[in-house]
Amino acid sequence: xxxxxxxxxxxxLVVGGGPAGLSAAIRLKQKAAEEGKEINVCLVEKGxxxxxxxxxxxxxxxxxxxxxxxxxxxxxxxxxxxxxxxxVYFYLSPEKAFKMPGLFVPxxxxxxxxxxxxxxxxxxxxxxxxxxxxxxxxPGFAAQHPIIEDGVVKGVTIGDMGINHKGEHKSDYAPGMExxxxxTLFGEGCRGHLxxxxxxxxxLDKDADPQHYAIGIKEIWTIDPAKHQAGLVxxxxxxxxxxxxxxxxxxxxxxxxxxxxxxxxxxxxLSYSNPYLSPFDEFQRFKHHPVMKQYLEGGTRVGYxxxxxxxxxxxxxxxxxxxxxxxxxxDLGTMNFAKIKGSHTAMKSGMLAADAAAEAIFSGSExxxxxxxxxxxxxxxxxxxxxYQSRNFGxxxxxxxxxxxxxxxxxxxxxxxxxxxxxxxxxxxxHKSLKLxxxxxxxxxxxxxxxxxxxxxxxxxxxxxxxxxxQPVHLQLKDASIPLAQxxxxxxxxAQRYCPAGVYEIIGEGEAxxxxxxxxxCVHCKTCDIKDPxxxxxxxxxxxxxxxxxxxx
Amino acid sequence: xxxxVSVKRVxxxxxRIQIKPDGSGVVTDGVKHSMNPFxxxxxEEAVRLKEKGKVTExxxxxxxxxxxxxTLRTALAFGADRAxxxxxxxxxxxxxxxxxxxxxxxxxxxxxxxxxxxxxxDDANQTAQMTAALLDLPQATFASKxxxxxxxxxxxxxxxxxxETLEVDLPAVISADLRLNEPRYLKLPDIMKAKxxxxxxxxxxxxxxxxxxxxxxxxxxxxxTRSKGVMVKTVDELVSALKAKGLV
Ligand SMILES: Cc1cc2nc3c(=O)[nH]c(=O)nc-3n(C[C@H](O)[C@H](O)[C@H](O)COP(=O)(O)OP(=O)(O)OC[C@H]3O[C@@H](n4cnc5c(N)ncnc54)[C@H](O)[C@@H]3O)c2cc1C
Ligand code: SF4
Numbered sequence: 001x002x003x004x005x006x007x008x009x010x011x012x013l014v015v016g017g018g019p020a021g022l023s024a025a026i027r028l029k030q031k032a033a034e035e036g037k038e039i040n041v042c043l044v045e046k047g048x049x050x051x052x053x054x055x056x057x058x059x060x061x062x063x064x065x066x067x068x069x070x071x072x073x074x075x076x077x078x079x080x081x082x083x084x085x086x087x088v089y090f091y092l093s094p095e096k097a098f099k100m101p102g103l104f105v106p107x108x109x110x111x112x113x114x115x116x117x118x119x120x121x122x123x124x125x126x127x128x129x130x131x132x133x134x135x136x137x138x139p140g141f142a143a144q145h146p147i148i149e150d151g152v153v154k155g156v157t158i159g160d161m162g163i164n165h166k167g168e169h170k171s172d173y174a175p176g177m178e179x180x181x182x183x184t185l186f187g188e189g190c191r192g193h194l195x196x197x198x199x200x201x202x203x204l205d206k207d208a209d210p211q212h213y214a215i216g217i218k219e220i221w222t223i224d225p226a227k228h229q230a231g232l233v234x235x236x237x238x239x240x241x242x243x244x245x246x247x248x249x250x251x252x253x254x255x256x257x258x259x260x261x262x263x264x265x266x267x268x269x270l271s272y273s274n275p276y277l278s279p280f281d282e283f284q285r286f287k288h289h290p291v292m293k294q295y296l297e298g299g300t301r302v303g304y305x306x307x308x309x310x311x312x313x314x315x316x317x318x319x320x321x322x323x324x325x326x327x328x329x330x331d332l333g334t335m336n337f338a339k340i341k342g343s344h345t346a347m348k349s350g351m352l353a354a355d356a357a358a359e360a361i362f363s364g365s366e367x368x369x370x371x372x373x374x375x376x377x378x379x380x381x382x383x384x385x386x387x388y389q390s391r392n393f394g395x396x397x398x399x400x401x402x403x404x405x406x407x408x409x410x411x412x413x414x415x416x417x418x419x420x421x422x423x424x425x426x427x428x429x430x431h432k433s434l435k436l437x438x439x440x441x442x443x444x445x446x447x448x449x450x451x452x453x454x455x456x457x458x459x460x461x462x463x464x465x466x467x468x469x470x471q472p473v474h475l476q477l478k479d480a481s482i483p484l485a486q487x488x489x490x491x492x493x494x495a496q497r498y499c500p501a502g503v504y505e506i507i508g509e510g511e512a513x514x515x516x517x518x519x520x521x522c523v524h525c526k527t528c529d530i531k532d533p534x535x536x537x538x539x540x541x542x543x544x545x546x547x548x549x550x551x552x553x
Numbered sequence: 554x555x556x557x558v559s560v561k562r563v564x565x566x567x568x569r570i571q572i573k574p575d576g577s578g579v580v581t582d583g584v585k586h587s588m589n590p591f592x593x594x595x596x597e598e599a600v601r602l603k604e605k606g607k608v609t610e611x612x613x614x615x616x617x618x619x620x621x622x623x624t625l626r627t628a629l630a631f632g633a634d635r636a637x638x639x640x641x642x643x644x645x646x647x648x649x650x651x652x653x654x655x656x657x658x659x660x661x662x663x664x665x666x667x668x669x670x671x672x673x674x675d676d677a678n679q680t681a682q683m684t685a686a687l688l689d690l691p692q693a694t695f696a697s698k699x700x701x702x703x704x705x706x707x708x709x710x711x712x713x714x715x716x717e718t719l720e721v722d723l724p725a726v727i728s729a730d731l732r733l734n735e736p737r738y739l740k741l742p743d744i745m746k747a748k749x750x751x752x753x754x755x756x757x758x759x760x761x762x763x764x765x766x767x768x769x770x771x772x773x774x775x776x777x778t779r780s781k782g783v784m785v786k787t788v789d790e791l792v793s794a795l796k797a798k799g800l801v
Contacts, residue, residue: 006742048565049585121583136748141741161738177741222574260574302571464585466567549567552583 003175005157010040010136011367012357013155013181015143015194017045018054019119019343020329021187022126023068024350029133030068031358039361041135042179044158046142046524048545050127053524055218055307055553056119056343057253057265059083059111059233063382064347069129078121080258083111084231089291091238091252097291106338106413111233116255119343120553142541146194146325147178148201152368153324155180156194159541164470182367183357184325187350190310191526192331193539204318204327210429211333212312214250215527217283217500218265219459220303220552225260227295232256235340239289240282241268248272251340252286254295261552262295267309267340270430270498270531274440278497279527280306281445284453296452304462305550306500306525311337314391315425320353320378321370328353336386338393338409348383389413395424434533437492456502460521465501467520467546474542475503475517475528482536483515491533498531523548554701554723555610556665557658558599558633559650560592562617562624563674576772579674588624591669593631595729597736598699599667600632607701608665610634614657616650618642622752629747630739636752639760648765649757651683656760658688663724665706670695670728681728691721695730 012028014021025043032039047053062079065072072079088100131137143156158176163169186195190213199205234254237243241250250268257263266283287296310316310333317333320326328334328350335342356373378384393409448454467474477483487493488506493515495504501521508514524547529539564570565585573580588596602608613628615621616639625636639653658666666685671678685692693708697716700707701723710717711730721727757764785791795801 006740008742008745048567048587051583052585118583124583136745138741138744158741161740172735172738174738174740302569462569464565464567464569549565549585551568551571551580551585 005175005178007178007180008042010042010179010181011183011361012039012041012354013179013184014041014043014187015156015184016187016189016192016329016331017043017047017050017127017137017139018123018187018189018329018346019126020189020331020334020346020350021185022050022123022130022350023064023347024185024187024328024354025130025135026068026126026133027351027354028358029130029135031355033133035358035362037362039358042181043130043135043137044141044143044156044179045137045139046541046544047139047547048549049124049139050137051120051124052139052549053547054120054123055216055305055550057218057255057263057340058117058119058343059255059341060115060117060119060122061339061341061344062113062115064344064351068347068351075129077125079115079117081116081231081256083114083116083233085229085233086111087232087234089234089236089238090243091236091289091291092243093239094285094288095290097236097238097289106409116231116233116257118257118552120550122343140545141176142544143194144176144541146184146198147180151323153184153198153322154368155184159544161543163472165472167472170470182324182361182365183371185328185350185353185357186325186331187328187346188331190308190330190335191529191539193529193541195327195331196529198322198325198327199318202319202322204322205316208318209312209315209425209427211310211316212426213270213430213530214267214309214311215270215279215306215498215500215525216265216267216309217279217306218263218304218553219301221262221264221296221299221301222260223262223295223299228260228262229256230258234291236291240286248274248277253340254292262299264292264296269311270308270527271428271433273433273435274443275434275437275491275494276440276443276497278443278445280456280459280497280500281443284448285445287452293452301454301462303551303553304459305548305553306523306527308526308530309337309342310335313337313393314387315395317387320375321372323370324368326353326371326374334383334387336390338390338413345383345386348381349378352377352381352383392424395426431531431533431535434491434494436490456500460501460523463501463523464549464551465521465523465547466549467522468543469520471543473517473519474540475519475522476538476540478536478538482534484513486534487532495528495532495537498527500525500527504528554608554665555612555661555663556599556602556608556667557612557614557654557661557663558592558596558628558667559654559680560596560613560615560624560628561589561669561672561674562586562615562621563589563672566590566673572773572775576774578770578773586620586623588627589669589672589674591671591673591729591731593669593736594731594733595667595669596628596631596633597734598729601734602699602701603632612637612661612663614639614654616641616645616653625752626744626747627739629750630743631737632743636750638752638754639757640754641757641764646765646768647677647679648683648767649762650680651687652762652765653757653760654680654684655687656762658684658724665723666726668726668728670730681726685726688724688726690725692726692728693719693721694728696727697730697732699727699733
């Protein structure tokens with residue numbers, strides 16, 4: 001059955017309104033204005049508004065923003081809290097911690113000149129700047145498929161609206177439009193679902209190391225003004241994750257923003273091997289550590305969310321371009337994991353792709369070719385240098401653990417300036433790292449106390465997540481039997497624990513046992529798509545506008 | 554027949570409302586806003602009546618700051634023919650809104666003012682009624698069904714005891730309740746077209762309207778949190794627990 005779709009044509013189409021996509025769109029319009037020419041730019045965003053699906057720390061390095069909008073301060077960019085202090089802790093036990101003397105904090109972890117921000121709010125502001133420059137922004141519309149004709153990416157098809165859970169058209173069915181463009185820039189962030197299709201189609205990652213991931217879980221708290229120190233950054237590694245071993249790694253953050261707000265989060269490496277590990281519960285118990293509790297006690301939790309992070313860095317970068325388009329930001333994998341910063345690098349990659357697309361269009365290109373200018377600009381940029389210097393960090397941690405790996409990294413960053421004469425590689429995929437349940441130790445998590453720690457459902461409630469109820473499940477199983485027939489006996493179905501929103505449940509007993517997918521709760525973190533050991537879960541975009549409605553994330 | 558639809562930009566219904574720590578109001582910065590859901594229903598009704606050929610022109614009106622433009626674009630994507638933005642920053646009380654709507658209603662010579670029954674931010678449920686009073690027109694509030702017949706409208710209203718059907722002479726003010734209709738999905742091509750339409754901006758001064766200051770917000774507090782339930786095993790236990798609390 002073919003569907004009649006409305007079609008719109010643009011010069012450049014941007015998929016995703018994160019820092020990468022918005023910077024690309026702004027840069028295209030700036031280039032056009034400089035040349036006195038016109039470039040039509042359209043940007044689609046699956047969230048109900050720009051910023052609704054953005055989740056980050058975030059300590060923000062303004063380097064790319066300084067280049068994109070030098071007078072950002074005068075234009076009212078929401079960078080309100082300069083970093084004033086940098087604490088780094090090694091958590092040794094539920095009670096003990098060792099504070100690293102400033103001298104030993106590796107250079108990439110220094111934050112002078114940086115700001116603590118809500119990346120969601122920065123994106124809202126960038127969205128306003130882009131609209132003022134004439135970018136057409138359509139939030140609430142998710143790109144569902146790339147349009148590929150004769151091996152060339154011609155644009156994207158927007159998801160249909162008004163289909164019921166059985167796949168039938170409802171009375172208000174509206175087929176998604178085709179948006180076509182000379183060049184399409186994919187900026188969907190970590191584990192973009194179109195990026196994933198393009199990767200497979202063009203074998204973009206065939207010469208790269210496997211991409212590595214982590215899940216970041218974050219909460220926003222309002223705390224007692226007496227305990228609040230605007231500008232303080234607290235990073236750490238160790239308990240409840242591993243400090244000395246090479247498994248179950250990760251790090252934590254706690255940032256003091258303006259208005260007595262702090263954000264607190266735990267980043268858990270998805271290379272963990274114990275199928276009983278629950279990143280959500282690790283985070284909940286972590287908040288009870290005295291270093292965290294001293295700030296949170298007596299405060300109120302006001303926001304919750306989670307999002308995957310691409311941390312493979314330089315060694316995992318796939319080919320960036322294909323006929324008719326390019327990957328930008330975390331869809332490409334530009335996060336600098338040594339700094340846990342990916343916003344400035346995402347912005348820069350978007351700007352470089354935009355420069356290349358604008359030049360191609362000005363020189364008369366009708367599109368459809370590979371944006372090789374983007375690749376050469378990337379290689380000549382500070383972004384390339386930055387990622388190159390940090391290329392060994394994640395590998396050191398995976399191979400040597402947080403403490404020793406961190407120490408080697410300190411030597412590399414501070415003595416060799418990131419220029420060790422060798423590159424370390426980590427070739428194991430994250431979904432292949434789980435041990436069998438029978439060979440793993442169960443983890444007993446204590447019940448949340450409702451003051452510092454909470455359960456999943458009351459947490460998801462704070463993400464203001466909403467999906468139209470009667471629609472096809474957007475978490476597709478390639479083989480519906482795998483969860484019960486394979487994942488359950490082998491790994492005690494880890495989806496029950498790695499999903500931070502309680503989407504996956506095993507209910508009933510014996511014959512009546514059922515794998516249930518509560519798709520309405522999904523916060524679009526993409527962890528299931530990454531960690532399912534059978535790679536059986538395929539995340540696709542739900543009806544546009546669905547998902548979390550994050551505020552100040 | 555010309556109809557006016559008033560649309561308000563409010564904090565989206567999915568958002569968990571937060572009170573500002575100083576109790577001066579709710580947090581609106583960095584929070585998703587959208588068209589008041591009851592206004593969407595009012596908008597949808599106007600569009601359906603136009604599709605049936607009963608209405609010839611739909612004018613959407615919003616009051617408020619610059620961001621109200623988004624709400625008017627939504628109204629245009631629904632199918633409004635024109636949009637008027639009463640552009641005023643700061644708080645706008647129901648009486649002020651009613652004065653402005655009445656002024657536009659008169660100026661446009663409209664036959665019906667459609668509003669939502671209330672806005673989900675302050676739940677004041679006053680604007681429709683006050684506008685009707687200022688214009689000295691009949692009002693049919695909480696509509697769950699509207700039928701137009703020449704110079705009259707038959708409106709079914711949801712009331713505590715069930716349904717009530719009124720007949721009002723036009724012009725009149727009608728406010729929409731939840732069950733009046735189910736608003737459509739906005740289609741991307743319609744949103745694209747709506748972006749290109751012009752929006753007329755006016756001020757209170759242009760309309761000859763004075764801002765009212767009849768209400769003062771003293772304090773905003775969150776509702777009390779529900780305390781944990783207790784499980785009782787027997788009826789006797791329940792009764793004695795209730796007695797202990799002095800409830801029976
Ligand atoms: C817990 C956590 C802490 C972090 N801390 C920091 C930090 O302190 N400093 C820092 O610099 N970085 C930090 N990062 C990393 C940073 O947030 C990311 O690198 C950055 O957001 C990447 O930007 P992006 O534009 O590539 O993607 P994203 O920010 O992920 O944005 C992608 C956008 O595209 C939209 N989208 C996706 N798919 C589609 C589709 N098919 N159709 C339409 N729209 C789509 C999404 O809804 C989203 O709005 C952190 C990340 C996490 C998770
Ligand atoms: S279902 Fe998948 S993408 Fe959605 S919240 Fe759970 S793990 Fe994340």
